[in-house]
Amino acid sequence: MKSFSWTDTSQFQWDERAKSWHSKSLNMWLNGSRKEIIPFIENYIPKGKFLDLGCGDGFGSYLLFERGYDVSGIDISEKMIQYAKKKETNHLTFYQGDMLNLPFNDEEFTGMMAINSLEWTERPLDALNEVKRVMKDNGFGCFGILGPTAMPRINSFSRLEGKDTICNTMMPWEFLKLATENGWELIAEKEVYKKEVTDRHVTGLSNKLKQALSFMTIFILKVK
Template identity: 30%
Template sequence: MKSLEQFYNFEEYDDPARYDEQNSGYKRDIPLLMKWAEKQNGPIIDLACGTGRATFPLARAGYDVTGIDVHQGMLEEAKRKAHNEDNINWLLEDCANLNLHRKVDFIFTVGHSFQHFLTNDSQDGLLASVSRHLNEGGVFIFGPRFPNAYELISEPEEEIDHSYMDEATGHTVDVYHLSRYDTLSQIQYNTKIRRYKNQHEEVVHEGKSLIALRFVFPKEMERLLEKHGLSILHVYGDWEEGPISAASSEMIYVCKK
């Protein structure tokens, strides 16, 4: 049996508080999720929920949400924040091998989580899990990165991506990025380098993390979804429901079983 480490990337998520600090402000996907939650009604499943960035807004809107992730540290951080959220059920499970013996009308996975499933088998496992837990007519929403020319260019030299303030230490953190795209496996291997600087602009700490992301092309995705009984209702180029084009950075799928 293959180990989970062959299918998942844990390193970038080994500091859940840091992950939360850098990503909690992202909310572009929430309006579309809310729109479809209102249409579908009933309980919701958030696959690869992480620390609950998208889980909490839906729960606070009154929906019964189950947040599922394979990373215990991320779930613990979510639970820590959820002391007043009585309508969230957190589960430590493998999303590619899920059997909850229940079905819902709405499932989603966001944060480019689909790309963490690096093999054909793991992608099939995820979509089989989705299909197994959706009622007929149920909706599945997810949004991987679009494999445009820019995304697939390797960046062997360090490039600064962004900077932020580390609340715990007060240090400025410069985040650098390197990447290598393997055309045969369609996997992009990324290295993130974080350099922590004090008030004198001196680097006092450096950390590295690795993450691999599988890219899927649109026609390939069509066949993959069809294989698992999921028909495409909409494909958008962003979470604001803009049209998809060769210049898009994301492809947002709204699918129906």
């Protein structure tokens, strides 16, 4: 019986999802749950050499490139990268690879983003440290972590049945604790909510309570 491999299973499953993801990606970035990410990044992260971790089909990378960033995207799925490479040009390049073993030099990037991708690594702390390795001192990172109301959390449900899974569900506050205890400093955060959540629901709440209502929390962190 073949033993479970997180990396092989992750690549296989994301290859299987690549076509479906690609069909929804543009709308997610322009009109959906990811529409506020690029403007948020522009507010805090200067133009420079930028890394997109878990870039999927590369549309988010492309939006950053359009705004003047020099972007390298990486994803574990070969089929995702095939879609992404159709957008490739000068200052926009894509690689197939694993967040736990990035094919980049130490201190190569001044900015990065990992949107709903750190949760899909086998060892999130090791991935976070590997990201830190390729970041320059005082570089900035944007991390998107799914909140408690996000339906995609169903991907980690099978762990409750004792089955193998490729999703390490974490709460936004758990991610923030992990990051700030391991060489990152919080600069800003922003919650993304489902349409049922309005300003009256969140006005006056603490950040942790806002995170508890979130579909996703977006963090800007700085390498200490």
